[in-house]
Amino acid sequence: xxxxxxxxxxxxxxxxxxxxxxxxxxxxxxxxxxxxxxxxxxxxxxxxxxxxxxxxxxxxxxxxxxxxxxxxxxxxxxxxxxxxxxxxxxxxxxxxxxxxxxxxxxxxxxxxxxxxxxxxxxxxxxxxxxxxxxxxxxxxxxxxxxxxxxxxxxxxxxxxxxxxxxxxxxxxxxxxxxxxxxxxxxxxxxxxxxxxxxxxxxxxxxxxxxxxxxxxxxxxxxxxxxxxxxxxxxxxxxxxxxxxxxxxxxxxxxxxxxxxxxxxxxxxxxxxxxxxxxxxxxxxxxxxxxxxxxxxxxxxxxxxxxxxxxxxxxxxxxxxxxxxxxxxxxxxxxxxxxxxxxxxxxxxxxxxxxxxxxxxxxxxxxxxxxxxxxxxxxxxxxxxxxxxxxxxxxxxxxxxxxxxxxxxxxxxxxx
Numbered sequence: 001x002x003x004x005x006x007x008x009x010x011x012x013x014x015x016x017x018x019x020x021x022x023x024x025x026x027x028x029x030x031x032x033x034x035x036x037x038x039x040x041x042x043x044x045x046x047x048x049x050x051x052x053x054x055x056x057x058x059x060x061x062x063x064x065x066x067x068x069x070x071x072x073x074x075x076x077x078x079x080x081x082x083x084x085x086x087x088x089x090x091x092x093x094x095x096x097x098x099x100x101x102x103x104x105x106x107x108x109x110x111x112x113x114x115x116x117x118x119x120x121x122x123x124x125x126x127x128x129x130x131x132x133x134x135x136x137x138x139x140x141x142x143x144x145x146x147x148x149x150x151x152x153x154x155x156x157x158x159x160x161x162x163x164x165x166x167x168x169x170x171x172x173x174x175x176x177x178x179x180x181x182x183x184x185x186x187x188x189x190x191x192x193x194x195x196x197x198x199x200x201x202x203x204x205x206x207x208x209x210x211x212x213x214x215x216x217x218x219x220x221x222x223x224x225x226x227x228x229x230x231x232x233x234x235x236x237x238x239x240x241x242x243x244x245x246x247x248x249x250x251x252x253x254x255x256x257x258x259x260x261x262x263x264x265x266x267x268x269x270x271x272x273x274x275x276x277x278x279x280x281x282x283x284x285x286x287x288x289x290x291x292x293x294x295x296x297x298x299x300x301x302x303x304x305x306x307x308x309x310x311x312x313x314x315x316x317x318x319x320x321x322x323x324x325x326x327x328x329x330x331x332x333x334x335x336x337x338x339x340x341x342x343x344x345x346x347x348x349x350x351x352x353x354x355x356x357x358x359x360x361x362x363x364x365x366x367x368x369x370x371x372x373x374x375x376x377x378x379x380x381x382x383x384x385x386x387x388x389x390x391x392x393x394x395x396x397x398x399x400x401x402x403x404x405x406x407x408x409x410x411x412x413x414x415x
Contacts, residue, residue, distance in 0.1 A: 012037060012040040012041045012042040012185075012186065012189075013041040013230055013249070013251060014041060014042075014043065014227070014230070014249070014390055015041070015042045015043065015092045015093065015189065015390055016042070016043045016045070016090050016091055016092045016093075016388055016390065016391075017037050017042045017043065017044050017045075017091070017092065017093055017094075017095065017185070018044075018045050018046075018047065018087060018090070018091035018093070018094045018095075018119065018123075018125070019033065019034060019037075019044060019045070019046045019047070019061075019065075019094075019095055019096075019097065020046075020047045020048075020049075020094065020095070020096035020097070020099075020103075020116045020119075020120075021046060021047070021048045021049065021052040021056070021061070021096075021097065021098070022049045022051065022052050022096060022098055022099060022100045022102070022103040022116070023049055023050075023051025023052045023054060023055060023100060023102075024052075024055065024098040024100045024132045024133065024175075025055060025132075026097075026098040026132035026174070026175035027052055027055040027056045027098055028055070028056055029097070029098070029175055029177065029178055030056070030061075030097050030098065030178075031056060031060055031061065031064055032177075032178040033095075033097060033178040033181055033182065034046065034061060034064045034065050035064055035178075036178050036179065036182045037182065037185070038064070038065065038066070040182065043067075044065045044066075044067065045065065045067045045069075045070065045087065045090070045091075046058075046061040046062075046065055046067070046069045046070065047069075047070045047071070047087070047115055047116045047119065048061065048069055048070070048071050049071075049103070049114060049116055050071070050114075053071065058071060070087065070115055071115070072115060073113075073114050073115040073118055084115055084118045084119050084122060085122055087115075087119050087123075088119045088122035088123035088124075088125070089123070089370070089386060089387055089388070090388060091119075091123055091125040091388075092125055092189075092388060092390050092391045092394075093125050093126050093127075093128065093185065093188050093189070094119070094120060094123060094125050094126070094127045094128070095127075095128045095129075095130065095158075095181070095185060096116070096120075096127070096128070096129045096130065097129075097130035097132075097158075097175060097181060098130060098131070098132030098133075098175045099129035099130055099131045099132065100131075100132065100133055101131075101133045101137045101138070101140075101143050101146075103116070103117075103129075104129065104131065104143065104146045104147065104150065105142070105143075105146050107120060107129075107146075107150060107155075108145075108146035108149040108150055124385075124387070125391065126154075126156065126188045127155045127156070128155065128156035128157070128158055128184070128185065128188065129150065129155060129156070129157055129158065130158045130159055130160070130175050130176055130181055131147075131157065131158075131159055131160045131173070131175070132159075132160060132173065132174065132175035133160075133173050134169060134173055135162075135169050135171030135172055135173040136169070136171075137173065138160060138171075138172050138173040139171075139172070156184075156188065158176055158180075158181055158184045158185075159174070159175060159176040160172050160173050160174055160175060160176070161174040161175070161176055161177075162174065189234050189394070192235065192236045193235045193236065193397070193398065193401035193402075193405075194232060194235040194236050194237035194278075194397070194401050194404075195235075195236030195237075196236070196238075197236070197237045197238070197277045197278060197401075197404070198237065198238045198240075198275060198276050198277045198278070199229075199232045199237040199238065199239050199240070199276070199277065199278045199279075199280065200239075200240045200241075200242065200269065200272065200273065200276045200278070200279050200280070200326070201225055201228060201229050201232070201239070201240070201241050201242070201279075201280045201281075201282055202225065202241075202242045202243075202244075202265060202269065202280075202281050202282060202283035202285070202315065203222045203224070203225020203226055203228075203229065203241060203242070203243045203244065203246075203282045203283050204220055204221070204222030204225060204243045204244030204245060204246040204283055204284070205217045205218045205219075205220040205222070205244045205245065205246070205283070205284050205286070206244045206259070206260065206261055206262045206264075206265055206283065206284075206285050206286045206312075207244070207245055207260050207261060207286075208261055208262065208286045208288070208289035208290060208312070209260075209261070209289075209290070209293045210290050210293065210294065210298070210307065211293065211294035211295075211296065211297050211298050212294075212295075212296065212297055213297050214297075214298070216286055216288070216289070216290070216309075217286065218284045218286065219284075219359075220244070220246075220283070220284035220333075221246060221248075222243060222244065222246035222248050223248065223368075223369065223389050224282055224331075224371060224389050224392075224393070225241070225243070225280075225282035225283060226241070226243075226246075226248045226250060227389045227390050227392070227393035228280060228282060228393040228396060228397060229241045229250065229254055230250075230251060230254070230390075230393070231390075231393040231394045231396070231397040232278075232280075232397050233251060233253055233254055234394070234397075235397050235398075235401060237278075238255075239253070239254045239255065240254070240255040240256075240257070240272060240276070241254050241255065241256050241257070242257045242259060242265055242268045242269055242283070243256060243257070243258055243259070243283075244259060244260070244265065244283055244284075244285075245258070245260055261286075261289065262285045262286055262289065262312040262313065262315070263289075263312070263313070265283065265285060265315060266313050266315050266318070269315055269319065273319055273322070273326070274322075274324065276326045277326055277327065277404070278326055278327045278329070278400065278404055279316075279319050279325075279326040279327070279328050279329070280329040280331075280400070281315060281316040281319070281328075281329065281330050281331060282331050283315075284333060285312060285315060286312055287311065287312060288309035288310060288311055288312060289309065289310060289312050290307050290308065290309060290310075291308040291309065291310045292308070314349075316328065316330050316349055316351070317349045320349050320350050320351055321350070327352050327400075327403075327404045328349075328350075328351045328352050328353075329351065329352060329353045329354070329355065329400055330345055330346070330349060330351045330353070330354040330355070331354070331355050331356075331357075332345050332354055332355070332356040332357075333357060333359040334356060334357075334358060334359065335358065335359060338356050338357075338358055338374065339356070339374070339376075341356075342354050342356035342374070342376055343376055346376050346377075346378075352377065352378075352403065352404075353375060353376065353377045353399075353400065353403055354375070354376050354377075355373050355374075355375050355396060356373065356374045356375070356376065357371055357372060357373045357374070358372075368389075369388055369389060370386055370387065370388055370389065371386070371387070371388075371389050371392050372384055372385055372386040372387070372392075373392060373396070375396070375399060377403060382399060384396070
């Protein structure tokens, strides 16, 4: 694997890529594109238009992607659960390859007559097109006008390349090769908003031992924290992740410290906190721990047992109280009174920002791949609708970077 592909792997790690395949001979190249994305850590789902299925079978894409292929907007089973909306929310990026002249025209016109165009209209994910058509169709005034409309809506255009075409013509209109498209897709996730910034995060649960085989913990999966760590890495930051016990993969470019208890997490945070610019406390740290840990497994003798619990150190409050403290972002996982409790934590711990989310919902929060959030700072409130944790992480890092940069500017003005 070459260096470029190694770098791209960091950007595709656990990303959800929705590939739209429209009716052109270049559809065969999209099979290779799916393979490349899968090899580099992406989750891929495919939407095929009716005409695309005349060139490549849905079964081919299903076998390569490992997921069922979506072909119809009016699929009763899928639409019973609003399938096109779920796909729109699932996608971290949408790429249409090949993008025919017809599909570009329909997208430019804001049509939603089939599954692919409906998903594109319903999604807030970045969209990229890889045009593929005859050179005369590409240069036609109507196509070029549609191209400008699509670019004005911040839709990325990958290619086309010039060369020999299936019809025998020579000129612009060839779809890019899978390797080049993979590199261009990676650019959708690259940000440099935190270039040179040192970020430390905590993630996952903690486990507070009762005896050698039992512990107190919570339902945190670590997915949100790990997603934010990777989003910070994509934004150019140097990232240190202090993680409680979970089995998630992490980029080799992230400095990882694995811990079990809140005390261990505190010690790991304290080691390098004086070198950190931004501290993001995502971990669900146990509030209490047993006062005494039994040396041997507690036997089941009585009908009841009493545990005496003592308070754990508040890691976030400790960091926020440092004399030369980093920019501090907290998380508030609540089951009620979300705004009230989040704002109380923001004020009592003297935080710069706090990300609040409900964790009593079955379709988001703990152990889910989806989440929604409300972010509070001293002077602003920002709402993020339900989306994948990967996409939400990217949006949160963008917001955190914006607040951090503005905070730095204000500090410099006061000095």
